[in-house]
Amino acid sequence: MTQLSKPFRHSYGFRFRDIPSYAVSMILGVGWENTMSADYNWNGLTRESPSMLLFQYTISGTGRIRIGDQTYTLNAGNGFLVWVPSDHHYYFPADSSHWEYLYISLTGNILPIYNELAASLGSISSFPADSSAIQLLRNIFEMARRQQIKDGYIASALSYQFLTELSRSAVYPASSQQFPTGIQRALEYMELHYDTLGSLDEIAEIAEMSKYHFLREFRRCTGIPPIEYLNKLRIEKAVNLLRTTSMSLQEIAQSIGYSNSNYFSKVFRGWVGVSPGQFRREHSLLASDHLFLR
Missing domain, CATH: 2.60.120.280 (Regulatory protein AraC)
Incomplete structure (x- = not known):
C-alpha cells in the first residue's frame, strides 16, 4: 500500500x-x-x-x-x-x-x-x-x-x-526489534549472565538508565518486570537440564543462579505448573523438544 x-x-x-x-x-x-x-x-x-x-x-x-x-x-x-x-x-x-x-x-x-x-x-x-x-x-x-x-x-x-x-x-507493545537500545542491551546481558546476576541495579547499569526508569521501560517493552523475566530465562534453562542431564535439583538450581533447590522448585512450579521432579519424570510425554514460557 x-x-x-x-x-x-x-x-x-x-x-x-x-x-x-x-x-x-x-x-x-x-x-x-x-x-x-x-x-x-x-x-x-x-x-x-x-x-x-x-x-x-x-x-x-x-x-x-x-x-x-x-x-x-x-x-x-x-x-x-x-x-x-x-x-x-x-x-x-x-x-x-x-x-x-x-x-x-x-x-x-x-x-x-x-x-x-x-x-x-x-x-x-x-x-x-x-x-x-x-x-x-x-x-x-x-x-x-x-x-x-x-x-x-x-x-x-x-x-x-x-x-x-x-x-x-x-x-506486549513492542517486538524485540523495536526495543530501545538500553533495553535490548539489558536483554542480551541477561541472556548471557542469567546464572550470576546479583541485583536489579546491575541490569539497570548495563542499560544505562536509572533503576526506576529502567523498571518502567522494561515492563513497557516486555510486559513483565525484569526479575520475572530473569526467572523465566532461568526456568527455560532448567527445563533443558532436566530433560538432558542427570544433575540433581540442587546442582541445577545452583547452575542457573538459585542458591537452594527449595526456592528453585517454588519458582519452577509457578512457571510450569508442576515440580521439577514431576516434570523430569513426565517430560517424555511431551511431544515438543522445547518449552516456551510467558
Whole structure:
C-alpha cells in the first residue's frame, strides 16, 4: 500500500446469514481510503449505523478526532478506537493535505471487550507499521479485496483474531526489534549472565538508565518486570537440564543462579505448573523438544 496523490476509497461491507452460533464478533466493514475533503466527518452520536467497534489507523497525512472534551491530531502510526454510538467526532482538518487510513468495524456482543481494550490501550495509540495488529488489518483488507471472506465463519474468526491482536499489543507493545537500545542491551546481558546476576541495579547499569526508569521501560517493552523475566530465562534453562542431564535439583538450581533447590522448585512450579521432579519424570510425554514460557 502506497500513498497516492488523489483521493480514493476501497471499502467492503459484510452481512452474512450463515454465522456460527458461538460467534462473539463479526466484521461489519473494512477499508483503505485517502480523503482530501472537508466533507469527511463522522459524529459518533448522530451517524446511522449498527452498534459497533471502530478501529482506524493512519498510514499517512493527518486527521483529527474529538473524544469527549479532548481533541487529538492523528498522524502516521496513530490508531483510534471508538464505540458507535458514543461522544466522538472524527474529521478531515482544514490544515491537512490528505488523510490516508485503514479501518475495520466489528459488531456483535463485544462492548465489554471494547471497554477492556479502551482501558488498556487508550482511545488513541501508536502502532508501528509492521506490528502484528496492523499487519493483520492489512491482511484482512487484502482478503476482502480478493473476495476471500466468503462466509460468516471466516468473518467471525478474523474478527476475533483482530481483537486478540489488539489485546496482545496492550500486553506486549513492542517486538524485540523495536526495543530501545538500553533495553535490548539489558536483554542480551541477561541472556548471557542469567546464572550470576546479583541485583536489579546491575541490569539497570548495563542499560544505562536509572533503576526506576529502567523498571518502567522494561515492563513497557516486555510486559513483565525484569526479575520475572530473569526467572523465566532461568526456568527455560532448567527445563533443558532436566530433560538432558542427570544433575540433581540442587546442582541445577545452583547452575542457573538459585542458591537452594527449595526456592528453585517454588519458582519452577509457578512457571510450569508442576515440580521439577514431576516434570523430569513426565517430560517424555511431551511431544515438543522445547518449552516456551510467558
